[in-house]
Amino acid sequence: MEAYDIYVDGEVWKLDSSFGDKPVADVLRSNYGVLRSGALKEIGAELLARSSLCCLCALRDSSELDHYLPQEDFPEFAALSLNLVPACSVCNNKKRRDFRNERGEQTFIHAYLDDLPDSLPFxxxxxxxxxxxxxxxxxxxxxxxxxxxxxxxxxxxxxxxxxxxxxxxxxxxxxxxxxxxxxxxxxxxxxxxxxxxxxxxxxxxxxxxxxxxxxxxxxxxxxxxxxxxxxxxxx
Known part of the structure; x- marks a missing residue:
């Protein structure tokens, strides 16, 4: 629960998983399969429908849910809706597990948590x-x-x-x-x-x-x- 609170506060890239290779990690990861093709697949479809365009490139159609914090490393966030971002397969494959750089800093924009000023053209x-x-x-x-x-x-x-x-x-x-x-x-x-x-x-x-x-x-x-x-x- 403390980890979820930190996530909501926005400094996601500072998190470290509490589970590692513990047996419960695989159980937590399996929740994502339930969300996408199991009893809760309608909820998974609703998450994907948040954006028809990929939130990473704003160009191609979204077809997958990207785990901002990769579920391999953070099984506790495998089915957390705030961690699931609509993306295209091209960007999802390029992103892989890189959510912070070698200096421990944020690598990618978080579509839900980062407020990009629309009045500042970059x-x-x-x-x-x-x-x-x-x-x-x-x-x-x-x-x-x-x-x-x-x-x-x-x-x-x-x-x-x-x-x-x-x-x-x-x-x-x-x-x-x-x-x-x-x-x-x-x-x-x-x-x-x-x-x-x-x-x-x-x-x-x-x-x-x-x-x-x-x-x-x-x-x-x-x-x-x-x-x-x-x-x-x-x-």
């Missing part, structure tokens, strides 16, 4: 110039964000290879707008393309927040004179 995107237009993403520490919080964000961005994931999705997103971009360019040139993309970016940011990859790449495209002047044809 995700940025850019577009390379023609003849090949390629999106790329990176994170920056905004004014007002602590170094410790940014370190966790940067670690998650790197370890889940979100630059590559977001770049690939961004190409598809922009290609879906190819016909509209051509029409706006034909009607009013680069200025109309810029307005269209900027409007689309602001609309997306209102729906999903300024640090989602979708409004980030749309804003970057709107801010690129080369892209808006016809560079979109070279995606």
């Amino acid at each position: 995700l940025r995107a850019s577009l390379s110039d023609a003849p090949t237009v390629t999106p790329s993403f990176h994170v920056v520490q905004p004014a007002g964000m602590s170094a410790s919080q940014f370190t966790v964000i940067a670690q998650q961005f790197e370890l889940f290879e979100l630059d590559a994931a977001y770049s690939g999705a961004s190409v598809e997103l922009l290609l879906e707008r190819r016909e509209a971009l051509e029409e706006y360019f034909g009607d009013g040139g680069a200025a109309d393309v810029m307005k269209y993309l900027d409007r689309d970016a602001r609309s997306a940011a209102r729906r999903v927040g300024v640090n989602h990859w979708r409004p980030t790449i749309l804003a970057a495209a709107a801010a690129s004179p080369d892209f808006c002047s016809g560079g979109f044809r070279y995606l």
Whole structure:
């Protein structure tokens, strides 16, 4: 119960298991199987339905429940709902059992416990110039964000290879707008393309927040004179 209280307080990465290899550990781990396919599977389905998108990448559909504290090391949290985060199989496999780094510090964002300030944009995107237009993403520490919080964000961005994931999705997103971009360019040139993309970016940011990859790449495209002047044809 003391461990559960510490978990709720938020400093999850400081916990150490009380069970280790004791026989009761296997019994505790088996609770997760009951939650996912046993008598309590409806509750497990409700936990997965908390988010249709993976809470680790915000890109792919969630299909699994990730144990923030791995059940191999922390059997007492195997079926604790606060420890079960909807995730895609790609991110779940990449995360494995790494919840703290070699310095004993937090490695990943906790989707339920970490409060990320939506007013501080930390995700940025850019577009390379023609003849090949390629999106790329990176994170920056905004004014007002602590170094410790940014370190966790940067670690998650790197370890889940979100630059590559977001770049690939961004190409598809922009290609879906190819016909509209051509029409706006034909009607009013680069200025109309810029307005269209900027409007689309602001609309997306209102729906999903300024640090989602979708409004980030749309804003970057709107801010690129080369892209808006016809560079979109070279995606």
